[in-house]
Amino acid sequence: MLVSILRQGDYLLASINAALDDSEMRRFQEALVERIGDERCRGVIIDVAALDVLDSYAAATLGSLADMARLRGAETVVVGVSPEIAFTMVQLGMSIPHVHTALDLEQGLQVLGRLTSPLPPPRP
Amino acid sequence: MSAARPVAPPAGAPAPAELLEIRTIVRRVIASRVRDSHMVDDLVQETLAKVLTAWGRIDPDTAIPYAIATARNVVASTWRHLDTTERNLHRVVDLLPADRPEDAVLDREEGDAVATALTHLPDRDRALLVAHDVEGRELAELARESSTSPGALAAQLKRTRARLRVEYLLAMDHREPPTPQCRPVLLALSGGDRRRQRELDVSGHLLACPYCADLGRPLSQRASDGTSTRIAVGADADVVLARQTGRDVAISLGFSATDGTVIATAISEVTRNIVKFAGTGEVRIGRLQEPARCGLLVVARDAGPGISDVDLALRDGHSTYGGLGLGLPGCRRLMDEFVVESESGRGTTVTMRKWRSTGGPGGR
Incomplete structure (x- = not known):
């Protein structure tokens, strides 16, 4: 299992468990965007701790994934960026625009809680 | 150009005065046709030789016209010969460049260096190297003969080649290594043995010893693309x-x-x-x-x-x-x-x- 997508409350937790190649990355992107609609989620957390590198393609994929999620009404937080990957991304001159980041899952959930104000209660 | 051989004058040889007259005329005939004075001498001699050989057969009265005709013929056939040579000259041009004189010396020096390097190897190592690399025998076969494994022989061969490289460089250089440390350092470098390199502090030595830095360059470059x-x-x-x-x-x-x-x-x-x-x-x-x-x-x-x-x-x-x-x-x-x-x-x-x-x- 390269990627696991679990639902927790209003959020989806997507963990990347292995190094992904480009086509796997693309399939992950499609699957996640689809799940957002299916599960009616308001937020997505993507855990990239197990990803070996975040190169320009992976970063672009995460960036467009966040854009698509936002169009589907969900905010995206990327967590688990290792110090090595952070160093490399900065050296490469790369950032993931429009994507929120947090250190780990716990802080990621806090960020999502702040970003997604609770929906008004349904009318009686 | 066939020079005149001393010809024994046949019966009725010309009198010296007569011969001198003929020679003067022949020379004038040839010199009017040929510019190069050395060639004129050659052709005069050749003509006189022909005239003298034929002396018995010709009428002394016609000797001078005969000599003139012979001289013309000799000159004409010389031109023909030169023409042919010139026409075919391109055929004898050697298209391969001649060996440069220093090549032979360099080759010999290199051969000497390899020979010297070989004498520095231990007998057993040299025998293995020669059997495998020169005589082209299989490692498996050699291993059976000496009742060891091919793997062990391969390792021995690798060490021997590393050693040969060092000895060859030393022999080519004609200088003695300045310190007793140099030879083992170069050996470790040549063999690519990183553990041994650490033990000997090879990088430290290379910084301090210009001799080894110089000689070690081809060795370390070799190791880096292997x-x-x-x-x-x-x-x-x-x-x-x-x-x-x-x-x-x-x-x-x-x-x-x-x-x-x-x-x-x-x-x-x-x-x-x-x-x-x-x-x-x-x-x-x-x-x-x-x-x-x-x-x-x-x-x-x-x-x-x-x-x-x-x-x-x-x-x-x-x-x-x-x-x-x-x-x-x-x-x-x-x-x-x-x-x-x-x-x-x-x-x-x-x-x-x-x-x-x-x-x-x-x-x-």
Whole structure:
């Protein structure tokens, strides 16, 4: 299992468990965007701790994934960026625009809680 | 040119005065036709020889006209001969350049050096080297004879060759190594034995000893291109394989985890370009071992369409497929040395080097 997508409350937790190649990355992107609609989620957390590198393609994929999620009404937080990957991304001159980041899952959930104000209660 | 042989004058030889007169006339006839004075002498002699040989058969009254006719014939046949030679001269031109005089000397010097180097090897090692590399016998066969394993012989052969390289360089140099440390250091360098190199502090010695730094250069250069891993690239999954191999090699060379990620990322970028633009290619990942530093070499090569404008491709934000446009320019920032060679229609080669930032070999 390269990627696991679990639902927790209003959020989806997507963990990347292995190094992904480009086509796997693309399939992950499609699957996640689809799940957002299916599960009616308001937020997505993507855990990239197990990803070996975040190169320009992976970063672009995460960036467009966040854009698509936002169009589907969900905010995206990327967590688990290792110090090595952070160093490399900065050296490469790369950032993931429009994507929120947090250190780990716990802080990621806090960020999502702040970003997604609770929906008004349904009318009686 | 046939010179006149002393001819025994036949019966009725001409009187000296008569001969002198004939000679003067012949000379005048020939000199009016031939400019080169040496050739004139030759032809006069030849003509007189012919006239004297025929003396018995000719009427003394017609001797002078006969000599004149002979002289004309001799001159004519000489021209004919020269013409033929000139016409065919190009046929004898040697198209292969003649050996330069110093080549033979250099060859001999090299042969002497190898011979000297061979005498410095232990008898057993020399016998094995000669049996395998000169007589072309199989290791398996030699192993049966000496009742050892082929593997052991191969290891012995490798040590022997390393030793031969050092002895050869020493013999070519004609200088004695300045310190007793030099020979073992060069030997460790030649054999690529990293543990032994650490024990002897090879990098320290090379810094301090100009003799070894000089002699060791070909040895260490040789060692640095001997060890490389090749990954054939043809699909997305190969990108992951290449970058993971690169990281493993980097870590095994003592690079930090961060540098491992940096190197893996750069490999990922260049390998992706192979898959995307050329379809297939290869990535070679190897060790760079120089006396004072150690590093990693990545060569990514394909025979695809090539990059039409390398400068443009190296500019930030230029992407031909909707990426971030950070691939190649990013790699240049990630690695210490970065060279793109590309020819439109002939393929692309990207060569990248990363040097380990601190410490000599075996540090960390």
